Amino acid sequence: MAEFRHKHIIALRDLSKEDIELLIATAESMREINNRDIKKVPTLRGKTIINLFYEASTRTRTSFEIAGKRLSADTVNITTASSSATKGETLADTALNLLAMKPDIIVMRHSVSGSHYFLANKINCSIINAGDGAHEHPSQGLLDMLTMKDRFGRLDGLKVAIVGDITHSRVARSNIQGLTKLGSQVFLAGPPTMMPPGVERLGDVTVCATMNEALQDADVVMMLRIQQERQGKTLMPNAREYSRYFGLNPNNIKLAKPNAMVMHPGPINRGVEMSSSMVDGDQSWILKQVENGVAVRMSMLYHVCGGELE
Amino acid sequence: MNLLIKNGRVIDPSQNIDDTLDLLVENGLVKEIGKKLAAQSGTEVIDAAGKYVVPGLIDMHVHLRDPGLEYKEDIISGTRAAVAGGFTSICCMPNTKPVIDNKTVASYIINKARSEGFCNVFPVGSITYGLSGDRMSEMGELKESGCVAVSDDGKPVHNSELMMRALQYAAGIGIMVISHAEELELVGEGAMNEGFTSTELGLKGIPRVAEDIATARETMLAEYTGTPIHIAHVSTKGAVRIIREAKARGVKVTCETAPHYFTLTDDAVRGYNTNAKMNPPLREADDVAAIKAGLKDGTIDAIATDHAPHHQDEKDVEFTVAMNGIIGLETSLPLSLGLVAEGTLTLNQLIDKMSCIPSNILGLQRGTLKTGSVADITLIDPACEWVVEADKLASKSKNSPWLGNKMIGGAAATIVNGKVMYKR
Amino acid sequence: MAYDHTVLMDGAGIKRALTRIAHEVLERNKGVTDIVLIGIRSGGAFIADGIAQQISVIEGGTVPVGAVDITLYRDDCSGQLPHQAVGRTDIPFSLEGKKVILVDDVLYTGRTIRAAMDALMDFGRPQSIQLAVLIDRGHRELPIRADFVGRNVPTSHKENVQVVFDGLNQPIEVVLEK
Numbered sequence: 001m002a003e004f005r006h007k008h009i010i011a012l013r014d015l016s017k018e019d020i021e022l023l024i025a026t027a028e029s030m031r032e033i034n035n036r037d038i039k040k041v042p043t044l045r046g047k048t049i050i051n052l053f054y055e056a057s058t059r060t061r062t063s064f065e066i067a068g069k070r071l072s073a074d075t076v077n078i079t080t081a082s083s084s085a086t087k088g089e090t091l092a093d094t095a096l097n098l099l100a101m102k103p104d105i106i107v108m109r110h111s112v113s114g115s116h117y118f119l120a121n122k123i124n125c126s127i128i129n130a131g132d133g134a135h136e137h138p139s140q141g142l143l144d145m146l147t148m149k150d151r152f153g154r155l156d157g158l159k160v161a162i163v164g165d166i167t168h169s170r171v172a173r174s175n176i177q178g179l180t181k182l183g184s185q186v187f188l189a190g191p192p193t194m195m196p197p198g199v200e201r202l203g204d205v206t207v208c209a210t211m212n213e214a215l216q217d218a219d220v221v222m223m224l225r226i227q228q229e230r231q232g233k234t235l236m237p238n239a240r241e242y243s244r245y246f247g248l249n250p251n252n253i254k255l256a257k258p259n260a261m262v263m264h265p266g267p268i269n270r271g272v273e274m275s276s277s278m279v280d281g282d283q284s285w286i287l288k289q290v291e292n293g294v295a296v297r298m299s300m301l302y303h304v305c306g307g308e309l310e
Numbered sequence: 311m312n313l314l315i316k317n318g319r320v321i322d323p324s325q326n327i328d329d330t331l332d333l334l335v336e337n338g339l340v341k342e343i344g345k346k347l348a349a350q351s352g353t354e355v356i357d358a359a360g361k362y363v364v365p366g367l368i369d370m371h372v373h374l375r376d377p378g379l380e381y382k383e384d385i386i387s388g389t390r391a392a393v394a395g396g397f398t399s400i401c402c403m404p405n406t407k408p409v410i411d412n413k414t415v416a417s418y419i420i421n422k423a424r425s426e427g428f429c430n431v432f433p434v435g436s437i438t439y440g441l442s443g444d445r446m447s448e449m450g451e452l453k454e455s456g457c458v459a460v461s462d463d464g465k466p467v468h469n470s471e472l473m474m475r476a477l478q479y480a481a482g483i484g485i486m487v488i489s490h491a492e493e494l495e496l497v498g499e500g501a502m503n504e505g506f507t508s509t510e511l512g513l514k515g516i517p518r519v520a521e522d523i524a525t526a527r528e529t530m531l532a533e534y535t536g537t538p539i540h541i542a543h544v545s546t547k548g549a550v551r552i553i554r555e556a557k558a559r560g561v562k563v564t565c566e567t568a569p570h571y572f573t574l575t576d577d578a579v580r581g582y583n584t585n586a587k588m589n590p591p592l593r594e595a596d597d598v599a600a601i602k603a604g605l606k607d608g609t610i611d612a613i614a615t616d617h618a619p620h621h622q623d624e625k626d627v628e629f630t631v632a633m634n635g636i637i638g639l640e641t642s643l644p645l646s647l648g649l650v651a652e653g654t655l656t657l658n659q660l661i662d663k664m665s666c667i668p669s670n671i672l673g674l675q676r677g678t679l680k681t682g683s684v685a686d687i688t689l690i691d692p693a694c695e696w697v698v699e700a701d702k703l704a705s706k707s708k709n710s711p712w713l714g715n716k717m718i719g720g721a722a723a724t725i726v727n728g729k730v731m732y733k734r
Numbered sequence: 735m736a737y738d739h740t741v742l743m744d745g746a747g748i749k750r751a752l753t754r755i756a757h758e759v760l761e762r763n764k765g766v767t768d769i770v771l772i773g774i775r776s777g778g779a780f781i782a783d784g785i786a787q788q789i790s791v792i793e794g795g796t797v798p799v800g801a802v803d804i805t806l807y808r809d810d811c812s813g814q815l816p817h818q819a820v821g822r823t824d825i826p827f828s829l830e831g832k833k834v835i836l837v838d839d840v841l842y843t844g845r846t847i848r849a850a851m852d853a854l855m856d857f858g859r860p861q862s863i864q865l866a867v868l869i870d871r872g873h874r875e876l877p878i879r880a881d882f883v884g885r886n887v888p889t890s891h892k893e894n895v896q897v898v899f900d901g902l903n904q905p906i907e908v909v910l911e912k
Contacts (some may be wrong), residue, residue: 004817013510018344022819029803029820038856039808071806091628112628113512134632135512173512197515198506299820302806306817 004303008127011136012117012177020178024146025300027292029060031132032069034294044073044305047104052094053130054110059266059290060130060139064107065153067297073104091115091121105304108132126304134168140265141174145182147289148220153260158181161214161256163246164224164273165194165235171265172224173202180204188212190224190246193235211246215255222263223248223273239272248274253283260287312336314349315726318689322365323662324678333363335685338728343679358689358732361722364661365677366398366686368668369616369639371463371488371542371566374400374431377418378407383619383706385419388639389427391617391705393732397719398686399430399669399676402616403463404441411436411447413455420456428731429724430557430686432458432674434672437476437487443468446476446686452487458672461488463542468494474531481537486570486672488540489528491549492590496520501630502577503591511579513629516591517518529556529563538562540671543616545571545590547600554609564671566612569638569645570711572601574652578711584632585711588618602654605663612668613660615642619707637705640698644717647692651718685728692719694734738912742895748868749906751884752781754867756788758882763833766793768861770832774835774850775803775821777839780903781868785837807849823853830858835882839849839897839905841867844878869908871895 002022010018016177033041049068053061061077068075078098089097091110098106105126113133120127131137149155160179166172166188173298176186180203188199189211200207208214215221226242236242262274262283270276279286314337320331320343332347333340349355371390383391392400396590400701402419404410410419416433423431436726439445449460460480466489467473470713473489480487487657497520502508504515525541529552532539543566544550556563556587570588578586604610625632646664649655655663665688669677676686698715700708724732743751755831763769766789773782779801786799803821836850851863871889887910889895894911 002819025818025819029822032823033806036856037858041856042852043806043808045507090623092626110628112630121590133512134514167509170512173510196509197504198509201506201512295406302820303817 002062003205004306007304008116008120009138009300010120010127010129012138012174012181013136014140017181020142020145020181023142023296023299023303024149026302027142027146027295030298030302031292031295033298039070040072041070043070043302044068044071046208047073047305048102049073049075049105049107049301050098050101050103051075051077051130052098052106052108053077055106055131057109057131063293064130064139064289064297067294067301070294071298071301073301089276091119095119099125105301112183126184128300128304131170133170134173135170136174136177137170138174139293139297140171141178142300143223143289143292144175144222144263144265145178146292146296147263147285148261150288150292151285152219155179158184158219159187159217160184160220160222161187161189161218162222162224163189163211163214163248165192165226166190166199166224167196168227169224175222176202176205187214187218191236191242206261212252218260220261220263221248221253221256225265225267226269226272227260239269243272248278250275250277253278259283263289266290311729312350312353313356313407313422313685313725313730314347315356315358315363315687315689316347316355318361320679321657321661322679323658323666324365325360325680327679328658333679333687334345335687335725335728338415338685340679340681340683340685354681356689356723358684358690358722360693362657362690362692363436364688364690365665366676366724366726367396367643367664367677367688368399369397369615369617369642370401370612370672371568372400372402372639373405373619373635374402374419374618375619376406376422377415382621385422385431387428387704388617388619389423389429389431389481391637391639391722393428393656393726394704394721395404395641396643396688396690396724397429397639397725398688398724399432399674400639401432401434401458401672403434403461404436405464409436409440410434410457411439411452413451416452416457421699422567429726430676432456434459434461434463434488436460437467438460438472441465443472445474446479449480449485453483457485458674459486459488459540461490461542463488463490466490466492466494470507470527470531473528473603474535477535477537477539481535486540487537491521491524491528491541493520493523496523496544499630500591501542502579502587504594505576505594507576507579514578518546518548518593518597521590522547525549525552529553532556532563533559536562538564541565542569542614543571543590544601544604544610545593545597547597547699550600550604550609554607557609564611565609566614567601567605567610568614568616568622570636572598572605572649573645574711582629583711584604584627584629585636585709585713587629587632587634588616588636589634602649605649606654611663611671613640613642613646613663614668619705620709621707625709635705635709637703637710639705640703641710641712641717643690643721644719647719685725687725688721689725690719691722691734694718694720694722696720740910741884741907742869742910743908745906746837748884748908751868753788755882755884756785756792759785759835759864759866760774760789760793762864762881763837766797768796768833769835770800770827771827771835771837772800772802772825772850772854773837774846776799777897778837780841780899780905781897782837783903784905785835785866798827800827802850802853804846804849804853809845809849825857828858829854829860832860834860834863835866836863837866839868840895841865841870842873842881843863844874844876847874847878850895868897868905869895
């Protein structure tokens, strides 16, 4: 039987196909707890989890917090507004101070890619990545894959279109790493200004010239958030034109397979990445993604607690 | 004190010498090179059998951090690292605090190096006052106070008109302009080379074209004004091609590269290794191949280290927060000898690029073992094996990507102005 | 097999034992009213199916059968053993006021039963919990005993008792491994 032997979950790139399947399988079992009247199991009783968020994120932080609490862990939230980060303390010093409080797991979001590896070299508790720069967002990748598995019962052979700013998207990277390991084919579309070089070498990944090409016969259409403050003035003319060429609407969705899943990691810019009718329509699995987020994060917390050093 | 170096393989590209010879040093000058020279009484004899005896190595691109940033390096520790690496002369860049843009700072460096340093130090003054990029510094006074070149190294002179005028003005004075060729808008917040590795690591990339464009501008300004220019730390295949083409047109352009650009690719960044973070960033395999080709065909004139010491607190941080730069003085020689071992360069070419040519570019009156010249001599042991260890490095800073790596070859002895300043 | 093993029960013997347990459950509880069977994953869940089948043969109709996975309730979770996948708990009905027959294949230290009872309590307040096991091999570490036992087998700690299931999850034999 598969066992999870990692102390940290920093990137899906670091995990094997079996590791990812195990995390998803456990998440499927965890989901049952979330439907009980008493939504709590004693598994992580006495464990302390610090949610250390250097970037604002209500959704991910809340999801990790609920996941920890449902497993009976004590969870503490530290966000930049209430931490020493604004006082110029280094990440290493902050972590060492937190470590003095003896946490078992630190769940961190940080704007610098790779900062979790830096942290893992400094401290001895488990680290879970809740998003680092443009690198990875493994819990989002896993919950997306769980949601796809809910719909199709498998990930092998799925055709997944990911549309938007791939360069700056940690969601895209985690999905690409995870999906290609599990046998899905990934098709990317976005303005060439938002397509990172060599991305097709990450796995079974095809860079498409147009959005229509990516949508063709897709089982899953995943739209990425456009952050207008980030894309700035140089990556695209404006949201209006972006939406014209890379927005999902009732017309171009017809290119995908009938009943293809529509996904979005949120928060959504309605009318930019996708029209409201797509967000709220029958093909939208967006709320299911959020729901699966808690189960996936319970699975991650549970498995790192039992991990051995490789 | 006189020195007789016996039985070494004397290699002096300036005289086309490559033979087993003896070399006599008297009063700090090269007195004689020949077979079976006899030692007078009181002459120290060094047996150099199995060693190369070459004109003292010159590193034309070093950050000594003194004055102002002595917690990273100072003139004493930096010159000690230099002689440990076989260098008898180094040129120090002006991005100190205060900047080398006036006689006082230049004199401070020269005097401190003379009284307390281990090797010759030639300061490089700034092109623009305070490295501000908006008005020329007093290049005449800088030259008179001992500066051998001007550069705003660390950043480009963004204003093309100012750069053109600086080239013209410097040529009038007779001082070389060293360009840090980089188009800053294209660099942006980039932290490593833009390519597959940056895509996988999710780090913002610096496209190679940022260096290529700036290199092209510099060669065209030099061509238009008919003045010389030296391009620092060439790292891309595009820059090599542009410089090769400019040289073919007769442009008075010279350039240097650094050992990390012909030994490492951006793969070294994996693991978010801040000791593989520098500017220009480590590039890709085809760039490394182009750099080697450029060294081989003479497009790249010199090897310099861009020795950039940083304190541990500036490197032991998240990747994008970490400062750019690595130390290089103590690893340059073995890494460069690798070029000879693999057949990219002949030994003669290597010594030319590490001594004679840098001296010629900057007019240092060194880089030769001709009779009567200053006795700056490096004895190279091509076979010694050693491991790069932080606590054994002479440099104050330990930001090297080669920590823990085995090196083959190094300085056996470093003789500056006729005095043995380092012995392995 | 590299080590000794003795067959303690064959398929027919297991079926007879389950039939007897079914009768005892019905006798003790005076019929099927309010009875639910909950098997402990994985072996106990298959045994629970077997008992439920016998009950419906004897009494007609069906009794609700659920399954509980006790991984998340284990008392050794805080150790450093690598965690395996968590099985699914499947109790699609309320336990409020029910007579729960908790079913496992082998009763040993009692720790699994303790964990299973904790899990059941999170699904409501049953009227009673009774324990049915195919094999009781002794060596209890907690004050737990079975109400219905297929067979008592004295064992040593070094031995292992294994219920073997076929591809359709039907028990085919019980073996003692030394």
